[in-house]
Amino acid sequence: MMELGPFRVNADSVTLSRNKYAWNNVANVLFLESPAGVGFSYSNTSSDYITDDVQTAKDSYTFLINWLERFPEYKSRDFYITGESYAGHYVPQLAQLILQNNKITNQTVINLKGIALGNAYVDDETENTGMYDYFWTHAIISDEIHEGIISNCNFTEAGTITDACNNYQSQAFDAKSNIYFYDIYAPLCSQFSNSTPSISEFDPCTENYIAAYLNTPAVQQALHAKPVQWESCNHFIGENWQNMPFSVLPVIKDLMVSGISVWIYSGDTDGRVPVTTTKYSIDKLQPVVKTPWYPWMYDGEVGGYVEEYQNLTFVTIRGAGHFVPSYQPARGLAFFSSFLDGKLP
Amino acid sequence: MMELGPFRVNADSVTLSRNKYAWNNVANVLFLESPAGVGFSYSNTSSDYITDDVQTAKDSYTFLINWLERFPEYKSRDFYITGESYAGHYVPQLAQLILQNNKITNQTVINLKGIALGNAYVDDETENTGMYDYFWTHAIISDEIHEGIISNCNFTEAGTITDACNNYQSQAFDAKSNIYFYDIYAPLCSQFSNSTPSISEFDPCTENYIAAYLNTPAVQQALHAKPVQWESCNHFIGENWQNMPFSVLPVIKDLMVSGISVWIYSGDTDGRVPVTTTKYSIDKLQPVVKTPWYPWMYDGEVGGYVEEYQNLTFVTIRGAGHFVPSYQPARGLAFFSSFLDGKLP
Numbered sequence: 001m002m003e004l005g006p007f008r009v010n011a012d013s014v015t016l017s018r019n020k021y022a023w024n025n026v027a028n029v030l031f032l033e034s035p036a037g038v039g040f041s042y043s044n045t046s047s048d049y050i051t052d053d054v055q056t057a058k059d060s061y062t063f064l065i066n067w068l069e070r071f072p073e074y075k076s077r078d079f080y081i082t083g084e085s086y087a088g089h090y091v092p093q094l095a096q097l098i099l100q101n102n103k104i105t106n107q108t109v110i111n112l113k114g115i116a117l118g119n120a121y122v123d124d125e126t127e128n129t130g131m132y133d134y135f136w137t138h139a140i141i142s143d144e145i146h147e148g149i150i151s152n153c154n155f156t157e158a159g160t161i162t163d164a165c166n167n168y169q170s171q172a173f174d175a176k177s178n179i180y181f182y183d184i185y186a187p188l189c190s191q192f193s194n195s196t197p198s199i200s201e202f203d204p205c206t207e208n209y210i211a212a213y214l215n216t217p218a219v220q221q222a223l224h225a226k227p228v229q230w231e232s233c234n235h236f237i238g239e240n241w242q243n244m245p246f247s248v249l250p251v252i253k254d255l256m257v258s259g260i261s262v263w264i265y266s267g268d269t270d271g272r273v274p275v276t277t278t279k280y281s282i283d284k285l286q287p288v289v290k291t292p293w294y295p296w297m298y299d300g301e302v303g304g305y306v307e308e309y310q311n312l313t314f315v316t317i318r319g320a321g322h323f324v325p326s327y328q329p330a331r332g333l334a335f336f337s338s339f340l341d342g343k344l345p
Numbered sequence: 346m347m348e349l350g351p352f353r354v355n356a357d358s359v360t361l362s363r364n365k366y367a368w369n370n371v372a373n374v375l376f377l378e379s380p381a382g383v384g385f386s387y388s389n390t391s392s393d394y395i396t397d398d399v400q401t402a403k404d405s406y407t408f409l410i411n412w413l414e415r416f417p418e419y420k421s422r423d424f425y426i427t428g429e430s431y432a433g434h435y436v437p438q439l440a441q442l443i444l445q446n447n448k449i450t451n452q453t454v455i456n457l458k459g460i461a462l463g464n465a466y467v468d469d470e471t472e473n474t475g476m477y478d479y480f481w482t483h484a485i486i487s488d489e490i491h492e493g494i495i496s497n498c499n500f501t502e503a504g505t506i507t508d509a510c511n512n513y514q515s516q517a518f519d520a521k522s523n524i525y526f527y528d529i530y531a532p533l534c535s536q537f538s539n540s541t542p543s544i545s546e547f548d549p550c551t552e553n554y555i556a557a558y559l560n561t562p563a564v565q566q567a568l569h570a571k572p573v574q575w576e577s578c579n580h581f582i583g584e585n586w587q588n589m590p591f592s593v594l595p596v597i598k599d600l601m602v603s604g605i606s607v608w609i610y611s612g613d614t615d616g617r618v619p620v621t622t623t624k625y626s627i628d629k630l631q632p633v634v635k636t637p638w639y640p641w642m643y644d645g646e647v648g649g650y651v652e653e654y655q656n657l658t659f660v661t662i663r664g665a666g667h668f669v670p671s672y673q674p675a676r677g678l679a680f681f682s683s684f685l686d687g688k689l690p
Contacts, residue, residue, distance in 0.1 A: 295524075305520070
């Protein structure tokens with residue numbers, strides 16, 4: 001409801017508007033609140049809420065198989081998975097599991113054609129190096145703080161985080177202050193703010209409207225959801241997360257040679273998992289350039305930039321934050337259509 | 346009319362709107378179209394249109410002296426000069442001339458208290474290095490193009506620009522394509538565009554409205570202007586410019602020790618003279634940090650960032666392009682008020 005869905009919740013938290021750039025204009029879209037405990041997804045066993053990447057992939061796979069058994073008319077369709085942020089873990093892991101199980105199952109095969117990862121958290125080292133470099137090059141932190149991080153922080157898997165490093169990281173976050181982490185030029189949600197917003201179409205308070213809407217009993221009933229306090233993030237699950245791999249890049253590398261199409265996209269005004277992080281992650285994959293960097297056009301403007309590598313495509317969406325289709329719905333849909341078509345935008 | 350003035354021209358090119366963030370809310374503002382030949386400023390001798398920095402400073406000084414002689418009630422007032430872009434040359438040079446002449450004149454002394462340079466072109470080397478680094482860190486050009494520039498281009502005063510360097514520079518501009526150079530996330534002016542603009546308040550076609558308005562005979566008459574085809578840029582003057590110094594940093598250095606306040610400000614979404622260029626220029630001045638980098642607040646949001654040095658203050662305006670008060674009028678006025686008050690924002 002915040003990003004690529006067919007509806008947006010209005011400021012009254014009661015009525016909806018159509019999103020004319022919804023991704024279901026070009027595909028049948030299945031939304032999965034994952035893992036169990038997130039959103040309306042649940043388990044009857046509360047210990048299931050202490051979970052990890054592996055369990056999440058298994059559960060998602062089970063869900064998909066059962067869903068296809070229930071709606072077999074979709075079994076033969078091309079299947080794509082997209083996700084953003086921590087879905088940089090979920091999506092490749094699920095894709096890998098699907099490909100593995102497709103080989104051994106004698107029942108339902110999921111016709112997986114491709115994955116697209118947006119502003120994705122895929123590697124702990126680049127997550128850190130890329131973020132602070134982004135802060136620095138976007139004039140959010142000073143030369144002194146950046147230099148302090150470079151000199152004191154070893155973000156590699158073997159590295160330990162020293163007090164000096166922690167101190168500079170704190171300074172960086174203090175300097176960043178309360179800018180909207182997910183779109184560094186966007187206004188904050190504040191009913192008292194008189195500032196000039198830099199983003200015309202996206203209402204920064206939309207998360208609040210969605211939460212209120214999805215917690216309306218009649219809405220939950222209409223959705224056939226279990227009555228629950230719906231939240232955009234389940235902090236219990238986050239805080240009790242088990243066994244996070246340091247990097248998902250090996251999984252992505254496997255997928256690249258598997259024959260499915262692997263796209264990585266990035267809104268370039270996100271501070272959380274910025275385009276710098278994504279570029280550094282791609283560098284680690286050491287891909288071979290196939291089509292050199294060029295601007296892709298949408299409606300007479302530069303929608304972003306593309307570089308195609310052997311078995312990997314990288315696309316930026318200009319002027320979009322972490323939630324690409326929220327900030328740049330038209331460019332987001334143009335990118336998604338290209339991805340489905342398997343053609344560079 | 347596009348930036349800090351009291352009026353904006355509406356889309357009909359005929360009527361005006363009040364700019365509630367006009368800088369004349371906090372100061373008497375004198376606008377000088379400089380040098381002669383630019384805008385409504387003119388000379389009766391066409392050879393005067395072949396000019397340079399030195400002549401421009403002299404003419405501006407003469408104008409100011411004559412203006413103060415005509416309006417002597419302003420002689421005792423504090424006097425500040427601001428300008429952006431190539432005014433990175435004009436403003437420091439004029440300030441230096443004023444301070445020099447103040448010492449020797451036995452007539453009008455200009456009570457110069459400070460200067461503020463916005464997204465300012467002050468040094469040829471940092472102008473180039475900073476721009477390409479900005480393109481790279483903002484995902485406008487690829488690693489390959491950036492690496493090509495780094496390896497092949499010597500932008501120092503002693504350097505010569507090789508064919509290889511030129512080739513990579515062309516590639517960078519091809520990659521940039523037609524994004525709005527002065528605000529990389531802003532929409533282009535196009536009446537046919539359906540794209541979602543990222544800047545809500547600023548109309549990217551405003552330059553056209555202004556040109557049409559200022560070329561209306563009744564307007565020119567009301568302004569007591571000589572009838573002329575008004576243009577925002579005089580290309581003849583630009584193309585025939587004489588003797589441009591490689592760097593104005595020595596002049597700025599002189600001013601820093603003169604006792605007047607020297608502020609450098611930068612809208613951080615400008616691609617033309619980006620914040621990276623400005624930071625590199627400041628680095629060349631090797632200033633001593635007095636107040637470390639911190640976010641300055643306006644209306645509950647981060648307005649930008651500040652670092653105070655010995656005799657120099659650096660301020661960014663978050664989410665503003667080259668024309669700071671156009672894109673972020675409220676934050677621009679907040680910065681300007683601080684500058685006049687001589688207090689960090």
